[in-house]
Amino acid sequence: MTLEFDCPAPSGRHEHIILGHGSGGKLGADLVARMFLSVFGNAAEDAAACAGAGRLAFTTDAFVVRPIFFPGGDIGRLAIAGTVNDLAVSGALPRYVSAAFILEEGLAMADLERIVASMRATCEEAGVVLVAGDTKVVDRGKGDRVFITTSGIGFLPQGRALSISAAQPGDRVLVSGTLGDHGIAILSQREGLEFDTALTSDVQPLADLAQAILQTCSSVRCMRDPTRGGLAGVLHDLATASRVGVRLHEQAVPLAPAVRAACELLGLDPLHVASEGRLVAVAPADEAEGLLAAMRRHPRGRESAIVGEVVADHAGTVVLRSRIGGERVVRPLAGEQLPRIC
Amino acid sequence: MTLEFDCPAPSGRHEHIILGHGSGGKLGADLVARMFLSVFGNAAEDAAACAGAGRLAFTTDAFVVRPIFFPGGDIGRLAIAGTVNDLAVSGALPRYVSAAFILEEGLAMADLERIVASMRATCEEAGVVLVAGDTKVVDRGKGDRVFITTSGIGFLPQGRALSISAAQPGDRVLVSGTLGDHGIAILSQREGLEFDTALTSDVQPLADLAQAILQTCSSVRCMRDPTRGGLAGVLHDLATASRVGVRLHEQAVPLAPAVRAACELLGLDPLHVASEGRLVAVAPADEAEGLLAAMRRHPRGRESAIVGEVVADHAGTVVLRSRIGGERVVRPLAGEQLPRIC
Structure with a gap:
């Protein structure tokens, strides 16, 4: 590991910290890249x-x-x-x-x-x-x-090297449960929103689920927890690092009814909302169904789903195929959608 | 390592956090003991x-x-x-x-x-x-x-086990330089004080000095950095943990002229003021002079001094022998002398 000796270039855009710099989105990534990685030179x-x-x-x-x-x-x-x-x-x-x-x-x-x-x-x-x-x-x-x-x-066991750069076209993208529960639970508490169905944060430790995944599927490419920036943020990082595209299927993405309702009401994209007790796993296609079954047997993964696949097209880009068959690009957030969510 | 399963008893004294809880003194120690150690059950x-x-x-x-x-x-x-x-x-x-x-x-x-x-x-x-x-x-x-x-x-190399419980009567107490420079530098900056001589914080990393000490004197009992709570705090912890007394010699304690002047002016005891680039070492008597010489040869220890000794009397108590031969007990701070010093 080498340290860079150059001082970071002063920012041409932001002379002061704004709330968006705390996000899992582009502003946050820029801050880390410009301010920290350029100085300390370590991987992200x-x-x-x-x-x-x-x-x-x-x-x-x-x-x-x-x-x-x-x-x-x-x-x-x-x-x-x-x-x-x-x-x-x-x-x-x-x-x-x-x-x-x-x-x-x-x-x-x-x-x-x-x-x-x-x-x-x-x-x-x-x-x-x-x-x-x-x-x-x-x-x-x-x-x-x-x-x-x-x-x-x-x-880390010898030989284990999960990497966000390791995804290959054909791989499947799995999530371990409903997305965005944490972010919407925080937001609803903060704003005094009430929904017909109870909504609680998904926050939980996932050490046992992750171990179960690795035991079932030793060729899993990588895992991530979709916190700040949500699933969209994780998959955008993956698409960029692995130089692949990702296609998500809207009807496959598990959402709690209250999260779906809140996102519609507030104009939020649930793909950007933080979870704190879910993980995203990328696995080879021929192992994906077996892995899905194993995740669903685990108490922390009962609502696991295969939500998309890695594709060779549109490298660096995540697209969402909607229920009616249209496709739209899912962009990473530029700033902070929900400040101080974690 | 075992975890305690009892809930901590609610405090009878402080229902809210006060600044003194951030100190290296008694209030801070109480908070850690009551709130954290009782819950997590690990050593301090x-x-x-x-x-x-x-x-x-x-x-x-x-x-x-x-x-x-x-x-x-x-x-x-x-x-x-x-x-x-x-x-x-x-x-x-x-x-x-x-x-x-x-x-x-x-x-x-x-x-x-x-x-x-x-x-x-x-x-x-x-x-x-x-x-x-x-x-x-x-x-x-x-x-x-x-x-x-x-x-x-x-x-940690195998077999190395420095411990604040390991001091024995006869051991000598060494410090690696002038004390309190950091605390007084912060205070003077904050309060706009000026002194005849320049005063800068002693903040510096001590990894190399500590290694030099261990190479010179493998039987060193323990080392500590006298940050919040100062030398008094470190030695009080030592006296308590090792069930010994400590006698300090006022004229042996190295102080920068500006620190001495500021403490007299402001009524502060320099033994309680934080350093951020000094260490305290406790060593057997027959190795103390050799260790002192080695510390003085090191660029970060030029003003090292032997400032006192461990005694069998008054276990748990630190006393200071003054320039004119009197002795007074040095008590640990109850609260915060200088808030937000580190």
């Missing part, structure tokens, strides 16, 4: 594989979700699951996590206790151990109740 | 040694220093050095770091670029590689320009 995979004693996977994420408690979860569960899932989809077995808290003066202790208890429960559910932590406090008005940064270490 | 060492493939050390710290640029450094250098130093004083060779940024909407890109460049330079200086990162953005007024959480992985 969410969990970096570290050379050294054995093969380690190492990842970090900051969590700033608002509100900190939401239907189906809280910032603590999100912080553990998010880091576990980054490791899990890299093919690693998640093992250790750390947590650093930035607390705003005035946060209720009871809230912090509830969050920490939720983190502990999620660690047990995920089979990881929290081994390091830190706490800082900022003055009132200089934070927002609580921010949590988790980092995680996992172990 | 700053860098946790993880079992697994080889021996890993893993640490995390959040950095919320204000201002983000200060004489002698910035939040980026601080974030890298802080995590490197936690690993280094544990006896590990720091190897990989991650960084998660929480950016406030409106932060100037030029400021972020300057911080990232400083992080890169400090990584090179410390011999570590930044391999993972994340960026989140919060709305204006919900953060304070930039917070950075760094995590680090180091490798």
Whole structure:
């Protein structure tokens, strides 16, 4: 791994941080590319594989979700699951996590206790151990109740090398359940929306599901968790990195009724909405049905579906074939669709 | 490692977070003990040694220093050095770091670029590689320009087990340079104080100095970096964990003239003021002089000094012998002396 020695070129477009820079979309990617990758020169995979004693996977994420408690979860569960899932989809077995808290003066202790208890429960559910932590406090008005940064270490078996660059025409794209539940649950809590059917975040750790996938289908090309930027973001990254096209089938994409209703009401594209307990897997065509069956047998994958395929046409582009047979290009988001979703 | 299953008892004293909970003092320790250790049940060492493939050390710290640029450094250098130093004083060779940024909407890109460049330079200086990162953005007024959480992985040689519980009566306490420069540099910047002599933060990575110490004196009992809570905090932890007393000699404690002047002016005890580029080492008496000489030969330890000794009396207590021969007890801070110093 080499470090670049050039200073990053100053941005010609944005002199200040805007909310969109926190997105999983183009603005966020630009910021990372321009500001960080150009300086540190490392690959953009969410969990970096570290050379050294054995093969380690190492990842970090900051969590700033608002509100900190939401239907189906809280910032603590999100912080553990998010880091576990980054490791899990890299093919690693998640093992250790750390947590650093930035607390705003005035946060209720009871809230912090509830969050920490939720983190502990999620660690047990995920089979990881929290081994390091830190706490800082900022003055009132200089934070927002609580921010949590988790980092995680996992172990990568020798020879396992999932890569977003490995997709090949003919491969199938699978998802492990309904999409966008997390994003819409947060949004509805924030905006006071109510739906006919209950809607809860999908946030959950996926270490066991990911392991089950790898045991069933050792030739799986890559896995990703469709968080910020949603399925569209993941598939756009895949199409770009693997120099292939992706064709999605609208009627195959699993959506909870409330998510479908909310997206229609609010003009959101569910392909862009974040999930926090789903994964996307890309597998060779002849193994896809077997993998789908295995995923559906797993308690965290009961609503798994094959949603599309990798194609040789329109490299770098994701298209959606609609229910009535038309096709449209699915573009990655430029900015932030739903700020502070995770 | 076992997890406790009991919920933490609700606090009888503090229902809300106060700034003092961010301190390296008693309030901070109480918060960690009550809220986190009781829930996660892990040891309080700053860098946790993880079992697994080889021996890993893993640490995390959040950095919320204000201002983000200060004489002698910035939040980026601080974030890298802080995590490197936690690993280094544990006896590990720091190897990989991650960084998660929480950016406030409106932060100037030029400021972020300057911080990232400083992080890169400090990584090179410390011999570590930044391999993972994340960026989140919060709305204006919900953060304070930039917070950075760094995590680090180091490798611990087999058989190395430095421990704050290992001090024995007769051992000597060494420090690697003047104390409190960082804390007073931050404070003077924040309050607009000026001194006759220049004062800059001591912030620097200490991986090479720590390795030099371990090579010179393999029987060193433990090392610590006297950050929040200062030398007093480190030695109080040592006295408690090792069930020994510690006697400091006031005239032996190295202080920059400006730090001495500022502490007298402001009524601060320099033993409580944070350093970010110094370490404390505890070594057997018969190796202390040799170790001191080795530390003084190292570019990062030129002003090293033996500042006190471990004693069998007054276990759990640190006393300071003054220039005129009196002794006073040095208590750990209850709360925050200087908020947001790191």
